[in-house]
Amino acid sequence: MSILKIAIQKSGRLYEESLQLLKDSGISVYNGNDQLKVTASNFPLEVYFLRNSDIPQYLIDGVVDIAIMGDNLLVEKGQGIQVAEKLGFSKCKVSVAVPKAFDYKSLNDLNGLRVATSYPKTVIDFFTSKGMTVDIHQISGSVEIAPNIGLSDAIVDIVSSGSTLFKNGLKEVEVILKSEAVLAVSPQISSESKALLSKLQFRIQSVLRSKKSKYILMNVPNDKIDEISNILPVLKSPTVMPLAEEGWSSVHSVIDEDTFWDVIDQLKEAGAEGILVCPIEKMVL
Template structure:
């Protein structure tokens, strides 16, 4: 059997998050320091460590079969590449920013202005949709200094926390695109590699479902069971087991992280006690 060839970012946060999810999928990668390619010990996979901006071309050429990559990079360089799974980590946004002294009301204020960016294709498409003409300056790296040295009136760049903008006396004025890490697929993927990919996706989906939920156990008086069960969003229905103490039951269920605190508050009001919350490693449907 051939190996599935996956590209991930050579270094940085996306590299760390990519290695982490593969590990949580039970894939052990034998990687020495500064290796550009490594093999998995227990899964038919080869890992290529590449520069983020080079990965779309490797996918298009079929040098690698799949990649974990920022959606923003595909938007800029890989418009013909299919996204098969959104991974929910390494979130950022592609935004327009201007100096804090710039009196910005809306996008029309950038008409005729100079904008520095490492994302010219993304920026061109956005400005065309908005009917704005601007002078684009393409810069690789350190885009945020352009207004301070008089090279540009505004910038288009990726933003995570916004701290870099703050340090350079800039303010974010337009969010053009929200991005996260995705699993992207080469248009030249063959049948055998696709079969391995389906197994990888099955594992990834189980990990992602686990990350988005909590396993909750609680003690509930029997006379409050009906009200508590109505509150629970559960996967199908909660598990209810009688306790040794007469008149009480133990209720087990799964709650989504984004609804967690609101649901817990309602459960307490409804009579639940001794609520125990556990992380879920994986969730297979």
């Protein structure tokens, strides 16, 4: 029987969220013994727990079929690897940072200077596109310490909250790219594995849609139902059920998280009362 092979980060910021996504997609993966390869109990999926920087090569070589990884790593090492789905979590930036005492006015201030980074290709491509050259010092970890020990004048690294930069006396001055977790696909994936990927992706999409939406119920005067229905950004049309009180109905629909408060304000102004909002576990189209 065919089995789909997926790589995820064995530790760090992507590990927990990747496992949670699989769990939310109805896939049981138990790794209580910290194994490097585990088979799901209820889906034809084999999970490889790998060092983050090694994942692109595993995809390129066809050792795994898919992976959950940051798209910043694809920019650095993922030539030929396609993105099947943006996952919306583990958002961060790849940014240029300099010591707080650096009198930074523009990117040109870094021309010819030393830059420490774990992303040499990304840095070279960025500065080259600006017509500039920098002296790259490649570091595997703890990039933030490089200016303090005299190894570099600036760094390029992942920035989430910025607290690590602050603790090391650095300030963010330029954003090279924005990143988030993605579902990446090996260029060597077989047709059998593609069929399994399609099933997995269907589940993942249902989970992602639910996280971006809310289920909403409200009491509406019958003469306001059409007006309320025109406000609601529904999948097809709202569900309308009569209430025990004559002249009123209960209207049910789905609302986008991003526009939630704007829509709520419009519904109240149109006459909706007793508005109840509920989370959605899955949303299957």
